[in-house]
Amino acid sequence: MKPDRTLSDLRTLEELAEGNTLLHRLHPGAKLLAAFLYLVCLMSLERHALSRVTPFLFYPVLMGTSAELPAGLLLRRTVPALPFAFFAGLSCLVFERGTAGMLSFAVLMARTFLCVSAVMILIGTTPFPALTGAMKQLHVPAVIADLLEMLYRYLSVVAEEAEQMLTAFRLRSGGRVWPDPREYAPMISQLFFRSADRAERIYDAMQCRLYRGAGSLSGTAGKWKRRDYVFFLLSGGASVLFAAADIPGFLGSIAR
Amino acid sequence: MHMADALLSPAVGAAMYGATAAAVAKAVKETDVSEAGQRRLPLMAVSGAFVFAAQMINFTIPGTGSSGHICGGILLAGLLGGGPALLTIASVLLIQCLFFADGGLLALGANIFNMGVIPCMIIYPLLFRPLLRRYGEKGIPAVTILSCITGLELGAFFVVTETLVSGITELPAGVFLGLMLPIHLAIGAVEGVITAAVFACVKQTRPELLMETVLGNAAQSPAEDAGSAAYPARSLKKTVVMLAVLAALTGGGLSLLASGYPDGLEWSMEKTAGTAELERTGAVHDAAAAFQEAAAVFPDYDFKDGEGTGTSASGIVGGLMTCALAGAAGCAVVLIKRRRKAG
Numbered sequence: 001m002k003p004d005r006t007l008s009d010l011r012t013l014e015e016l017a018e019g020n021t022l023l024h025r026l027h028p029g030a031k032l033l034a035a036f037l038y039l040v041c042l043m044s045l046e047r048h049a050l051s052r053v054t055p056f057l058f059y060p061v062l063m064g065t066s067a068e069l070p071a072g073l074l075l076r077r078t079v080p081a082l083p084f085a086f087f088a089g090l091s092c093l094v095f096e097r098g099t100a101g102m103l104s105f106a107v108l109m110a111r112t113f114l115c116v117s118a119v120m121i122l123i124g125t126t127p128f129p130a131l132t133g134a135m136k137q138l139h140v141p142a143v144i145a146d147l148l149e150m151l152y153r154y155l156s157v158v159a160e161e162a163e164q165m166l167t168a169f170r171l172r173s174g175g176r177v178w179p180d181p182r183e184y185a186p187m188i189s190q191l192f193f194r195s196a197d198r199a200e201r202i203y204d205a206m207q208c209r210l211y212r213g214a215g216s217l218s219g220t221a222g223k224w225k226r227r228d229y230v231f232f233l234l235s236g237g238a239s240v241l242f243a244a245a246d247i248p249g250f251l252g253s254i255a256r
Numbered sequence: 257m258h259m260a261d262a263l264l265s266p267a268v269g270a271a272m273y274g275a276t277a278a279a280v281a282k283a284v285k286e287t288d289v290s291e292a293g294q295r296r297l298p299l300m301a302v303s304g305a306f307v308f309a310a311q312m313i314n315f316t317i318p319g320t321g322s323s324g325h326i327c328g329g330i331l332l333a334g335l336l337g338g339g340p341a342l343l344t345i346a347s348v349l350l351i352q353c354l355f356f357a358d359g360g361l362l363a364l365g366a367n368i369f370n371m372g373v374i375p376c377m378i379i380y381p382l383l384f385r386p387l388l389r390r391y392g393e394k395g396i397p398a399v400t401i402l403s404c405i406t407g408l409e410l411g412a413f414f415v416v417t418e419t420l421v422s423g424i425t426e427l428p429a430g431v432f433l434g435l436m437l438p439i440h441l442a443i444g445a446v447e448g449v450i451t452a453a454v455f456a457c458v459k460q461t462r463p464e465l466l467m468e469t470v471l472g473n474a475a476q477s478p479a480e481d482a483g484s485a486a487y488p489a490r491s492l493k494k495t496v497v498m499l500a501v502l503a504a505l506t507g508g509g510l511s512l513l514a515s516g517y518p519d520g521l522e523w524s525m526e527k528t529a530g531t532a533e534l535e536r537t538g539a540v541h542d543a544a545a546a547f548q549e550a551a552a553v554f555p556d557y558d559f560k561d562g563e564g565t566g567t568s569a570s571g572i573v574g575g576l577m578t579c580a581l582a583g584a585a586g587c588a589v590v591l592i593k594r595r596r597k598a599g
Contacts, residue, residue, distance in 0.1 A: 013355060035361065036361065036362075039360070039362045040362065042261075043261060043262070043264070043265060043266050043269070043362060044265075047424060050575065051575030051578070052575075054578040054579050054582070055582075057578070057579060057582035057583075058582045058585060061582045061583065061585060061586035062586060062589060065586045065593075066593075068593070078357060081260055081358070085262055091431075108262050108424070112261070115361070115362070116260075116357040116360075118361075119353065119357065119361050120357065122354070123354050123355060131354075141284045143284060143297075143343065144280070144284070146297065147297065147300055147301060147304070147343055147347045148347045148350060148351065150297060150298065150300075151300075151301045151305055151308070151344070151347045151351060153301075154302050154304075154305040155305050155309075157302070158302065158309060184450075185450070185454060185456070186457055188450075189458060189461065192303075192458075193461065193462060195305070195306070196298070196299055196302045199299070199301060200295075200299075202298070203297065203298040247578065251573070251577045251578060252572070252573035252577065
């Protein structure tokens with residue numbers, strides 16, 4: 001994972017989360033709980049039930065298109081998770097022979113793709129401060145919510161300091177591109193100190209702007225509206241229905 | 257060591273969430289959230305960003321569905337203390353899960369337990385601090401390396417346990433452990449060396465950052481250790497005995513899950529006896545064959561009743577129809593939105 005590409009995708013997701021579709025206007029708590037329920041229902045399926053995984057496609061397709069999220073970005077963000085599932089699936093092919101092994105492999109890959117898509121859609125439709133606010137409403141301690149926000153912001157602080165140090169090294173090292181291994185420890189320590197000092201200055205600036213400890217940084221998510229309840233009931237109900245009933249089997253039997 | 261959602265059952269995920277929630281609640285109590293304590297929040301956040309960057313360097317461990325990378329738990333615990341370190345690691349893992357699909361949302365509890373609770377709330381107070389008190393500042397490098405290795409090995413062990421108990425993969429326990437433990441032993445050694453080097457640099461330039469944790473413990477002798485309210489003095493001997501008992505219990509329990517079917521058997525028999533299957537002779541062989549036939553879940557590489565939930569014709573047709581319906585629904589939404597924007 002390249003740092004500059006990582007931060008670029010982070011910023012793209014941040015911009016997408018500021019959209020103005022119906023999904024963006026939903027309460028973050030409703031979206032978070034709906035995503036959770038979706039994951040639980042998807043993972044409750046039997047591991048050879050490939051056809052029963054297919055109805056779960058509705059969630060990412062409908063949510064992604066409704067929220068106008070770029071399909072390419074969603075696919076790109078799901079790719080990093082697939083190699084791990086692929087190699088785990090290989091063990092199914094090796095140790096669980098024949099059709100059963102192939103089905104386990106396919107279900108594993110499908111589940112991984114759907115799980116990651118659900119999380120990406122949640123992030124792509126919910127600004128991070130709103131998400132931490134929803135966490136506080138769900139009684140996550142305020143110190144964790146604020147630590148999350150500050151950590152999220154300081155990722156770019158560390159990246160910028162690292163870039164500056166690397167540039168300074170390259171300008172002073174007489175043509176070397178990367179430091180020697182024995183120089184890693186001092187450089188990493190210096191990077192940490194510089195980032196920590198800059199983080200403290202940012203924190204002091206926040207305090208000058210009336211930041212007063214846990215609770216004042218994260219926004220409050222407000223109360224649920226009727227549309228939030230409707231969304232949660234519809235998406236949650238659909239997830240439970242797909243997990244409980246063999247809808248593809250029913251459709252297939254009608255078709256035959 | 258990040259586990260994906262697809263490798264964990266809801267029951268195991270919920271159980272790990274429960275265990276992690278209890279540990280996080282304890283960590284929140286240990287974290288000073290007063291106005292003076294708030295000054296440490298930027299340090300916690302920056303340390304977390306650091307560990308986040310370090311964890312980006314990872315590689316896939318074949319066959320396991322897990323990844324190998326530096327954890328950073330002992331580094332954070334050494335800089336911040338056990339409780340704040342756990343909160344920081346939990347934040348890092350949550351951001352990795354949400355934004356980078358590194359570890360699943362359902363598996364987040366398990367990931368925080370394996371990479372946060374174990375090094376910060378178990379290894380740090382039970383191994384790192386007692387050993388530092390015994391061996392002083394000179395022991396910092398060795399104690400750090402040992403703690404990192406132990407933390408990662410325990411974490412890898414729990415990954416294997418959680419995956420096997422979930423019943424998602426058919427990988428035998430022995431093979432799974434054989435893949436995970438040696439790799440994480442090497443990773444733990446590397447992480448230990450890096451962590452010890454960072455401690456040494458921090459001790460030289462900014463020792464005040466380590467005063468409450470690493471240096472504070474190294475300076476205390478067992479006789480002088482008053483035992484703070486958050487970290488009461490513990491006997492190293494008792495700790496080792498407890499860990500040994502835990503290892504024996506879990507190892508004995510896990511042996512029940514170990515596979516007894518070597519894949520190379522038929523190959524070996526083919527080479528030595530000229531046939532993959534021995535002819536059955538006698539009552540004992542007949543009884544064994546009858547038992548195998550009764551117990552075989554997938555005789556002739558098919559489901560026992562001839563119809564599996566995924567292989568029946570109805571299931572295939574229905575699955576394809578569902579996919580088509582989902583695609584059609586998505587196209588309909590896009591068309592409707594375009595017409596609204598145009599109109």
